[in-house]
Amino acid sequence: MVYEKECTKCATKLKDEIVCLSLDGWSNIHNEPIICATVTTSNGHIYLVDTTDTSGQPHTAEYLAELSESVIQKCKEELGCHVGSVVTDNAANVNKMRKLLEHGNELKLVTYGCTAQILNLLARDLEIGNIKEHVVYIVKYFRNNHYASARYRQEGGQRLVMPQDARWNTMCNCLKIYIKNWPVLMTIWEVDREQIDVRVREMVSNLTLKRSAENLLARLEPIAVALDIVQNDKCTIAEAVNIWKELITTLCNDRDAVTAAKKRFDQVITQAHLLANLIHPSFQGKLLSAEEVNNAMDYANEKFPSLVPVIMKLHQIVSFPFV
Incomplete structure (x- = not known):
């Protein structure tokens, strides 16, 4: 009933x-x-x-x-x-x-x-070898060891986050909180050397590991921002194109990251996405390349031929070979 x-x-x-x-x-x-x-x-x-x-x-x-x-x-x-x-x-x-x-x-x-899933896969593509494992080892120790956990709270440390594959962006949050609270971990390392696990002491005091964690966070933060936007209930495929374009621009100083992002862009962005972006009143295909505009028009001609003259007039396209 x-x-x-x-x-x-x-x-x-x-x-x-x-x-x-x-x-x-x-x-x-x-x-x-x-x-x-x-x-x-x-x-x-x-x-x-x-x-x-x-x-x-x-x-x-x-x-x-x-x-x-x-x-x-x-x-x-x-x-x-x-x-x-x-x-x-x-x-x-x-x-x-x-x-x-x-x-x-x-x-x-x-x-x-799903664009959100591909962004999550991009985040995995950009992981730096062994950084995740080492940071997770430290976080797990200070969460699960009674003495270390108590000292961490006593020093005013924020709640540490364990990354979870099923909860996207948790790796980014894990790194962010770890780096922000690294001085707290160092204080415990200096004051309580004998009570803290030797391997954890070595990792916490390893400046190379900290710098690598910062580099990884710099890669993941723009992806985390993009992920939060595309998971909004009202995010459209037209907007998804701009989100990807802006993400690639943000990553421009990291050649490997740009290469990986472009590969994932090609995997998830279809002709339908490009056409939606082209005809969207707010976006109007302004971030699309000439080739992408042509792909969008090819798709429109194949699927929605009656729409082609309207698009051509809207964007003042002088000629289009398939019309």
């Missing part, structure tokens, strides 16, 4: 909306594989529309495509909304699934991978 009432409420709010479908896999408390489907409206409101127990089913692209089509049909028939786009993570099977959906004969969909 409650379930039916909630479904009715959702249908009322979603009626005639054009929504973005999100799919992701989880394990429930019984360790059963569950795929959750949610839809996001243009106002950033999110609704859970379906959960599927996939026990015994291989998560092939074909199976996931069938599942997605079923959810899309449910949205249309039961909730009265139209799925215009699909976003997933960037695993190989779901990448293939998105292609199957986008190139299907009946469905007219825009599909793309």
